[in-house]
Every structure is written in C-alpha cells, then in structure tokens.
Amino acid sequence: MKLSHSSVLIRWTNRLLLASACIASGCLVCSFAFAHQPDEVGGSGPVTETVGPIVGTVEATTAEFLYRPSATETRLRLTVIDPTGAAVQSVDAKTSADNDFVAKFSVQGLTPKTRYRYQITEVGVSERMLVAADSQHAFVTANPARSDHRVSVAFLSCVDIEPSGIWSDMRQVGVDSVCLMGDTPYIDSVDLATVRDRHRRFLQMPDLAELAATTPTVGTWDDHDFGLNNGNGLSLMKGKQETRRGFVEYRAHSKFGSGTEGVYHKVDLGMIEVFLLDPRYFSQTEPSPVDPDQPTCFGAEQWKWLLENLQASKAPFKVLALGAIWEDKKNKETDDLFTYWYERDALLDMVKEQGIGGVVLLGGDIHVARHLVHPQRVGYDLHDFVISPGHTRTISGLDVYHPSLEWSLVEGWQYLTLTADGSGSNPKLIAEYRQPGKVNRTVSLSLDELSVRPSVVDDSSLRASWSFDGSMKNESVLGDRVNAKPVNGASIVKDAGVRGDAVQFSRAAEQYLVVPRSFLDDNSAGHTVSLWLHPKSLPRHDSSERSFVLESTAEGMPSRRNAYHLSLGLRAAKESGKVNVQLYTQTLKPAGEPHAAPTAVSQGPFDTLVDREQLLGKWNHLAYTFESGRLTLYLNGERIGVHKLPIAGPAAEFGGMVIGGHRAGEGRNFDGLMDEIQVYQFVLAPTGIRRLAQPK
Structure with missing residues (x-):
C-alpha cells in the first residue's frame, strides 16, 4: 500500500528527531542509517x-560489495570478520568522480557456508567507522555441495522507485539471494547523469537497502534500464555504453559480460546455478x-560463454534467466525470444542433445505472472516461469494464449522464489x-522429473x-x-481396426474428435504424422466437397x-477416378x-492424386x-508426393487438433x-514409415 502524505510526514519527523539525537551523541552508524533513506513520496x-x-x-569462497558514502573522493577499507571476531580479509578501494564515487570490494579466500x-572504514590521516560490523551488515558464503x-x-x-512490501517480505521469507530481473529500476534514458x-x-x-545489506543482490537488465522501451543493441548503439557504465557502477557482480560489453554472468550456489542472461546489448x-542469415540476440561471445558454462555446470538445478520472456508477447514489440526463435531453439536443442538435466527457464517484463510447461522439450518437461510486476501496474493484454500455458495471475507486487532442496535422495526445486x-x-x-530418463528416451519423440x-x-x-x-x-x-478397435465418424452427423493441447515443440522444424483410414465415402466427383482427416x-x-500447420484432407479431383489428398501448412516467415x-x-494447397478405388472402403x-x-x-509405405514449400520455415503456433x-469442426x-x-x-x-504401414 502506498503511504499517505501524512504518514510519510510523521515518519520523516520521527526520523529527523532520532537522527538529530544520534548525531549529537556522535553515533555515526545511526547517522548513516538515517542518511540511507530516500524520500518515499513517489521517490x-x-x-x-x-x-x-x-x-x-x-x-x-568469494564475495562482492559496493558502497557510496558521499559524492566526494575518499579511500575506504572493507574488513570481513569471521564468527570468532577475527578480521580475516581487508580490501581497500578509492572513490572518484569517474566511478560516481562508488567503491567496489572483491573479497577472496573465504570459507564456504560461513x-x-x-x-567499512574511511582511511587516510585518521580512520573513521562508516559501517559497523553488526547483524545488519553480514552475509553467508554459499555451500558448494x-x-x-x-x-x-x-x-x-x-x-x-516507490514503497513496496516485497523487500520486507523477502527478509521474512529468508531468501538466500535476490535477482533483479530488469526494469529494476525504470530509467528510459542514456544520459549518464540520469542513469546514475x-x-x-x-x-x-x-x-531494499536493508535487505541488500545482508542478502546477496545481483541481476540483469531489460529494456527500460537498458535505456529504451523495446530497445536493442542496434537501436541503442550510441547510448548503451553509458547505460552499461551506470549498471556496472551500481551492481556488485563478479563479472559483467565480456568485461567491456554486455552484463551477462552467473552465480553458483551449489544446489542451484543461475545464468543471468543479457538479451539486449548484442x-x-x-x-x-546459429543462423548467419538472421540477426543475433545473445551475440557470439555470450553464446559461447553460455553453452560452455551450461555444459560444464555440476549444479543439480540450472536457471536460464533473463528480463524478457522466452515466448511470443503477441504485441507489436520485438523484445522477446520468439523474435530470435532460432537461437532459443538451438539452445534448447543443445540441452536436449547433451542430456543436461535440471534446466528451467525464467523471464519477466510483461506485468503478468505466468507458468508454462513445454512438454518433453528437452527430453523432459521444460518449466518456464514468468514473474512480473514488482509494482502494481499490470497489463492484462499480455496475458495471452499459449499452448504451454498452465497458470497466470494479473496482479501487482509479485515475486518468485526458487528453492533447491537437496535434503532427500531425490532433490527438489520448489517454485513459489x-x-x-x-x-x-x-x-x-x-530432479528425476527434470532429467532425461533412459527408460523413456526411445519413446520421448512419440x-x-x-x-x-x-x-x-x-x-x-x-x-x-x-x-x-x-x-x-x-x-x-x-475389433473394427487394423489392429483391435477403431474410431468411427459419420459425416452426416458432423462427428469428430478434439485434441485440447498441442503436442509438438514450439516452432518444430521436423515431425511426422502417421495414421490408418478406411473411408466409407469420399468427396463426390465434380463437386466442391472436402473431407478433412485432421487439422490443427x-x-x-x-x-x-x-x-x-497440420492439415490433411480429401477433395474431389478433375479426373473422375481420382481423389485429391491435400496438404496445407502454416510456417514462420522470417522478418x-x-x-x-x-x-x-x-x-x-499441395495436391497429390490417388485412385479412388485405392482408398474407398479399404x-x-x-x-x-x-x-x-x-x-x-x-x-x-510408398512415397507418392514431395512438395517444396515456397517459404521455408518451422511450424507456426497451434493449440490443438x-x-x-x-479446424472449425462443423462441415x-x-x-x-x-x-x-x-x-x-x-x-x-x-x-520407418514402411514399418508403420505394415498391418501386422
């Protein structure tokens, strides 16, 4: 709930009185704690x-920190203190106008799960305590097991930038790490002063300041903190170095992209490894x-890094996370992975071919929370989590149909936790x-559900x-x-079928079957349809009659x-002794x-003529x-027609059959x-088709 102006006034009056007393008594910790607070009325x-x-x-064994005490140059020292009270590491840093007076500290050689x-002290002629080593300034190193x-x-x-109940809720829940997945915050500018x-x-x-002082906080960006709504690396070619500079200054990551470009990186927490991807910069x-005739999303450097690190990962669960979504937004914007389906699908194909288990997808951006399950996409069901928004402004128009959609919620103040629990013999990933x-x-x-099981490998493509x-x-x-x-x-x-029973249709009664969900991969590049049929009647010669066998x-x-995309039908041919076996399809046409x-x-249509006597009543x-x-x-079992598509491309989306x-059922x-x-x-x-054509 947003604070009223009167509530904010009372709060700030109390803070001012407290701060004045603390400053008068020389309490630097409380003075700085007060100084951390921004204006809460609309930020x-x-x-x-x-x-x-x-x-x-x-x-x-490592930890990264940032701190900006003021807008003046100073030398700072961060000291890490172990449970016995001993100072085990100290790192110095200097603030300057060049880095917007932000100090970065990288600590190495720590003990796991400690x-x-x-x-943090100011060092120089005299040493002054700026941040005290107390329970509000602590962290726990990851368990690498x-x-x-x-x-x-x-x-x-x-x-x-407004009051939110999310950050305090995260503290109460007790999360071990926080990932800011873009539009965190909204910037919409490439002016460096504005970005900073x-x-x-x-x-x-x-x-958020209280949470991030103890809870590791990392992330990636999306379009608004990249600098422009629906922006990409080409449209922001002249501004992205500035937005990257501001992002790097105000995030304490162990890696930022290649070092000079992009912001991709990963975090290994033992049971779970989070790959924070950058779909904007490149x-x-x-x-x-993966296709030199198409523009990239991730860029060659990030692509190489992602494949190598994903293949090398030993974590049971691996999260491929980005600020955009992995599916089609179905609006005029092009900042989703559907726009770059060839890279998305090549990545997922690699996961399947390499037998990499424990992979899930995560996206944001669309101001709607969604859960999708892509059946058997990577040798097991691929779960796709979309989490948005963290504010209260929703976009119901982006809660669109997708054949893999299982659940959605169009409400504000939402966040997602992924908990990897390795306490049992079969580790679990719990999404909330x-x-x-x-x-x-x-x-x-x-983990068994997110693994390729040898017992079903041979059947997973059926x-x-x-x-x-x-x-x-x-x-x-x-x-x-x-x-x-x-x-x-x-x-x-x-007992009416080729083997066992069969399903019977009456044309006069307009009978058919409905399959309620799709069963192929999104944008499938190759598949096979096989069936037996025994027509009681065929479309009359010299008529416009059509008889559909199936249609998506x-x-x-x-x-x-x-x-x-799937369409197989029968219709009359010009020759009285023939029937036309007709195919249609819908494919993706590149931009x-x-x-x-x-x-x-x-x-x-793609037509193939067959003798009527061959089909009728048999x-x-x-x-x-x-x-x-x-x-x-x-x-x-014999090939009777090969039809080249005028526009080559993978399958377009369909939702059932x-x-x-x-496809309309009637007629x-x-x-x-x-x-x-x-x-x-x-x-x-x-x-293989000849084997299927044997009646046995």
Whole structure:
C-alpha cells in the first residue's frame, strides 16, 4: 500500500528527531542509517548521496560489495570478520568522480557456508567507522555441495522507485539471494547523469537497502534500464555504453559480460546455478551464431560463454534467466525470444542433445505472472516461469494464449522464489509465486522429473498416439494432456481396426474428435504424422466437397482462426477416378526488415492424386513428414508426393487438433474409420514409415 502524505510526514519527523539525537551523541552508524533513506513520496528525490552498503555476488569462497558514502573522493577499507571476531580479509578501494564515487570490494579466500560480518572504514590521516560490523551488515558464503542442503533465490522484475512490501517480505521469507530481473529500476534514458541518479534512488529505498545489506543482490537488465522501451543493441548503439557504465557502477557482480560489453554472468550456489542472461546489448548487432542469415540476440561471445558454462555446470538445478520472456508477447514489440526463435531453439536443442538435466527457464517484463510447461522439450518437461510486476501496474493484454500455458495471475507486487532442496535422495526445486504475506502458486519438481530418463528416451519423440483400443486416451509420453474427446457421437467400434478397435465418424452427423493441447515443440522444424483410414465415402466427383482427416486449431477448441500447420484432407479431383489428398501448412516467415518478429504464413494447397478405388472402403496407411522446406506424403509405405514449400520455415503456433474434421469442426467432416494415429517429433525415414504401414 502506498503511504499517505501524512504518514510519510510523521515518519520523516520521527526520523529527523532520532537522527538529530544520534548525531549529537556522535553515533555515526545511526547517522548513516538515517542518511540511507530516500524520500518515499513517489521517490521524488534522495535526501543523501549515500548508497549501500550492498552485498553482491556471494559464492563459496568469494564475495562482492559496493558502497557510496558521499559524492566526494575518499579511500575506504572493507574488513570481513569471521564468527570468532577475527578480521580475516581487508580490501581497500578509492572513490572518484569517474566511478560516481562508488567503491567496489572483491573479497577472496573465504570459507564456504560461513556467516561473516563486515565493516567499512574511511582511511587516510585518521580512520573513521562508516559501517559497523553488526547483524545488519553480514552475509553467508554459499555451500558448494551439490546435495544435502537447501538454498532459496528470489526473482522479480519491473519495480519502480516507490514503497513496496516485497523487500520486507523477502527478509521474512529468508531468501538466500535476490535477482533483479530488469526494469529494476525504470530509467528510459542514456544520459549518464540520469542513469546514475535512477540507480542511486532505487538502491536507497529503505526496505531494499536493508535487505541488500545482508542478502546477496545481483541481476540483469531489460529494456527500460537498458535505456529504451523495446530497445536493442542496434537501436541503442550510441547510448548503451553509458547505460552499461551506470549498471556496472551500481551492481556488485563478479563479472559483467565480456568485461567491456554486455552484463551477462552467473552465480553458483551449489544446489542451484543461475545464468543471468543479457538479451539486449548484442541484439541485432551481428549475424546469429546459429543462423548467419538472421540477426543475433545473445551475440557470439555470450553464446559461447553460455553453452560452455551450461555444459560444464555440476549444479543439480540450472536457471536460464533473463528480463524478457522466452515466448511470443503477441504485441507489436520485438523484445522477446520468439523474435530470435532460432537461437532459443538451438539452445534448447543443445540441452536436449547433451542430456543436461535440471534446466528451467525464467523471464519477466510483461506485468503478468505466468507458468508454462513445454512438454518433453528437452527430453523432459521444460518449466518456464514468468514473474512480473514488482509494482502494481499490470497489463492484462499480455496475458495471452499459449499452448504451454498452465497458470497466470494479473496482479501487482509479485515475486518468485526458487528453492533447491537437496535434503532427500531425490532433490527438489520448489517454485513459489508470492505476494507480500501469501503464496499464490507452488510448483514442486523433483530432479528425476527434470532429467532425461533412459527408460523413456526411445519413446520421448512419440508425442501423440491414439490406438482407440477401448478408449480415446493418448498413449505417448505426454499422457492425458492430449487425450482425444468425442463430439456429436464419434465412437469406438470394437475389433473394427487394423489392429483391435477403431474410431468411427459419420459425416452426416458432423462427428469428430478434439485434441485440447498441442503436442509438438514450439516452432518444430521436423515431425511426422502417421495414421490408418478406411473411408466409407469420399468427396463426390465434380463437386466442391472436402473431407478433412485432421487439422490443427488455434487454441484448445475448434475455431475458424488460421492455425492449420497440420492439415490433411480429401477433395474431389478433375479426373473422375481420382481423389485429391491435400496438404496445407502454416510456417514462420522470417522478418523482412530489421527489428521485426517472424510472422505466420499459410502455404498450400499441395495436391497429390490417388485412385479412388485405392482408398474407398479399404484400410490404407497415410503418413506425411514436415521438414521446414518440404512436405513428403506416403501411401502404404510408398512415397507418392514431395512438395517444396515456397517459404521455408518451422511450424507456426497451434493449440490443438480436430481429428475427422475441419479446424472449425462443423462441415467437411470425414466419413468412415480411423486407427492408430501417431505424431513423432522427428522426421521418420522411409524405412520407418514402411514399418508403420505394415498391418501386422
């Protein structure tokens, strides 16, 4: 709740009286504590030049700090004190106008999982205590063990310079580290004086200052603290060095990007390793390292660093965190990873190919909290956490449909904790979506759930499978997520199939099945559809009749909206003895101009003529493969059509499927039996398709 002007006046009157008494008595600690407080009415201005002290990156044997006592040059000494009271490390630093009078301290050689206190003194002709080594100025080094301990990290994005209950709630929850995920704070300027001023005001907020004095606080940036709404490395080419300079000055990290460019880095906390990515600085500035015909998001240096460090990570849980989101925002902005889907997908493909377990995604930016689960994307279900906003201004228009969406909440003052608990034989990662005083959603994931299991490796690429033997349940690794549901009386006929039962459709009754969720990877570059069909009737010759075998839908229910990446149908041909087996698809078309996101483009029809007598009243096996640049159609194991796509690209988004009908369900339905419908998340070789075409 925002403080009233009268409440703020009373608070500041009390502080002034306390500070006056403390100053009169010579209490420097209390004097500096008062000086840390900014004006709370809208954050209109700081009352002091002091920032910090801030505890930054803390790992097992190292710790980083920053402190700005005033806007004057001075020499400072930070001393670390162990539990026995002994001073174990001292580091000197000098403030100057060149670094906005911010001192940085890097301490090495500490003992893991140990609580230390620290103090900061001004050194020179005389030594003066500025920060006392007390319980308000302490930190705990990380436990480097990969099991048998618990560590909790808080994430939040989109925070204004204003009172908030989040920071005190984090203290009460007892998080071990805080990650500021961008728009923390809002700056929207590349003027260095403005950048520095906004960072100072942000870190001077009383509750955040109190939290950061004891809790390691690190982060990355997003567009508003990078300098421009929807900004990228090209559009801010002339200003990003200044915004980076201000960011580096006011964050106590062990690493900032390459050292001269970008701000990416990582924090290893034993049970969990957080990769704080930078999707801004390098974006649009050079060709992508995975596709030289497309602009990069991460840049070649960051890409190399990320792959090498992710492959080398020994932490059970690995968080790939950035300020943007990993999916399509579905608005006019282009600062999401959908814009750079080729780099996102290459990264996830690497995780899958290398068998890297424990990976989750994290994003922010959109003023909505969301939880998505991408089924079997990396050899296991990939959980995608979006946490935003940390202020109270929400954007309901960005709470958009996505086939992997499980939950969302359009409310303010939200943050997320990820807790890695290694106390048992099967470590757990517990995600909690929080607001001050309450938990809105809890997701508990075991390490087994986030690992490639040898027992299912061979089956993980079979994404959908309906045998219709006694039920319409899906029998692939995706389970009940894609069970088929009958509409208008579509039913199973016992012992009528190629093997066992089959599903029967009546065209006259407009019968079909609905599959409520998608089953392929986002932007799938290659997959196979296989099925058996036994038409009772076919579209009449010399008519406009069509009979759809299957067609994908925009969302979970039938709709006329275009989302027919998967589309297989039958229609009359000009020749009386033929029927047209017709394919359509929708793919992503790369952006034709700088900074633009890809768009879905419809392609087809792709026609293949088949003898009517071959299909009518008989069981036949149909299969087709999608390979980004072409569609290949098979009948009874033999290739009968190869169709080059005019515009090559991966699959466009779809949200489910209609079996036995058009995507809208009504009209153009299939008439007859179907059996053993399967979809594979790879392109089956001709030999594999021939095996499927054997009736056994």
